[in-house]
Amino acid sequence: MSYLNVTEVESAVVSLATAFPSLTRLIALPEPSVEGRRSHALLIGAESVAPKDSCVLTGGLHAREWGSCEILVHLAADLLEAYQGHSGLAYGGTAFTADQVRRLLNGLDLVVFPLVNPDGRRYSQALEPMWRKNRDPAASGGDPARIGVDINRNFDFLFDFTTAFAPTAGPRVSTDPLDEVYQGPRPFSEPETRNVAWLFDALPRTRWYVDVHSHAQDMLYVWGDDENQSVEPDMNFRNPAFDGARGAADDLDYAEFLEKGDADTALLLAARFCQGLHGVRGRTYKPMSAFHLYPTSGTSDDYAFSRHLVDPDKGKILAFTIEWGEQFQPPWAEMERIILDVDAGLVQFCLAAI
Numbered sequence: 549m550s551y552l553n554v555t556e557v558e559s560a561v562v563s564l565a566t567a568f569p570s571l572t573r574l575i576a577l578p579e580p581s582v583e584g585r586r587s588h589a590l591l592i593g594a595e596s597v598a599p600k601d602s603c604v605l606t607g608g609l610h611a612r613e614w615g616s617c618e619i620l621v622h623l624a625a626d627l628l629e630a631y632q633g634h635s636g637l638a639y640g641g642t643a644f645t646a647d648q649v650r651r652l653l654n655g656l657d658l659v660v661f662p663l664v665n666p667d668g669r670r671y672s673q674a675l676e677p678m679w680r681k682n683r684d685p686a687a688s689g690g691d692p693a694r695i696g697v698d699i700n701r702n703f704d705f706l707f708d709f710t711t712a713f714a715p716t717a718g719p720r721v722s723t724d725p726l727d728e729v730y731q732g733p734r735p736f737s738e739p740e741t742r743n744v745a746w747l748f749d750a751l752p753r754t755r756w757y758v759d760v761h762s763h764a765q766d767m768l769y770v771w772g773d774d775e776n777q778s779v780e781p782d783m784n785f786r787n788p789a790f791d792g793a794r795g796a797a798d799d800l801d802y803a804e805f806l807e808k809g810d811a812d813t814a815l816l817l818a819a820r821f822c823q824g825l826h827g828v829r830g831r832t833y834k835p836m837s838a839f840h841l842y843p844t845s846g847t848s849d850d851y852a853f854s855r856h857l858v859d860p861d862k863g864k865i866l867a868f869t870i871e872w873g874e875q876f877q878p879p880w881a882e883m884e885r886i887i888l889d890v891d892a893g894l895v896q897f898c899l900a901a902i
């Protein structure tokens with residue numbers, strides 16, 4: 549056993565749909581990647597009369613973070629086998645009963661989209677292991693060094709960071725195609741990014757979103773542009789009065805508004821993830837807001853949560869980013885242990901969410 553290649557990730561998703569037809573729905577993403585690869589997501593949930601809320605999980609936005617895809621494929625397989633077999637789940641020292649597995653899939657539609665950026669993964673596995681972006685040559689001018697857009701900077705959230713952020717903030721995002729955090733020419737310029745947004749539109753009852761990345765051993769929640777505050781609603785990403793003030797650490801000029809109830813729930817769910825993970829073999833992940841890793845714009849989690857604030861017709865999606873492990877491509881034996889860690893955390897997260 550080793551890391552799955554691009555074809556194997558896709559066939560694993562399709563095989564699970566074939567093996568568990570009454571518990572799954574295969575979702576074809578509408579847009580092929582830049583190099584023409586087609587992707588599927590898998591909806592997992594028991595049939596129910598009443599519509600259910602959804603939790604969307606994505607992986608593989610960053611090409612070199614190989615294990616994210618396996619984490620999501622294994623989570624799907626574990627839950628489906630346990631539900632069908634009327635059994636519980638054991639991840640090292642963290643265990644879930646058969647009743648908990650039933651409660652999860654009876655109460656929730658879990659949607660896994662394990663490989664958002666297949667071209668990047670293929671390139672990383674075949675040629676350049678530390679490749680991060682997609683393989684879009686549009687802004688390269690024929691220079692191979694300028695190929696690719698960072699999918700997790702290409703979402704529509706404070707995309708014009710030179711206007712939005714303080715000159716001293718130094719958010720980890722770039723307008724230069726040579727840079728590994730190149731944001732692309734405009735929000736949603738990349739088909740891989742548009743596929744993720746399409747999934748939220750296609751599943752309007754999505755209430756939770758977790759994007760799986762590596763590495764830092766953190767469970768991050770919104771926001772990523774600045775510290776959070778719950779007392780000044782007008783101090784928010786939509787208000788141009790605060791342009792040039794965002795993103796500085798430890799200042800009084802700006803902090804991003806997050807309602808107290810949402811802030812409490814986000815911290816609680818992040819903590820529950822870390823608790824489930826810790827029980828497996830004692831690894832300690834830290835729940836914190838994304839800004840405390842580093843300031844960003846255009847990330848998937850901030851976009852997901854910002855949608856209901858930009859457009860009140862859209863549902864509220866509480867959004868998170870996992871940063872698993874201590875290296876991008878651990879030896880497979882260690883990756884297998886990380887898969888157990890993170891999947892136990894995700895099951896605990898879902899049980900706390902519903």
Ligand SMILES: [Zn+2]
Nearest residue numbers: 610613761762
């Ligand atoms: Zn990443």
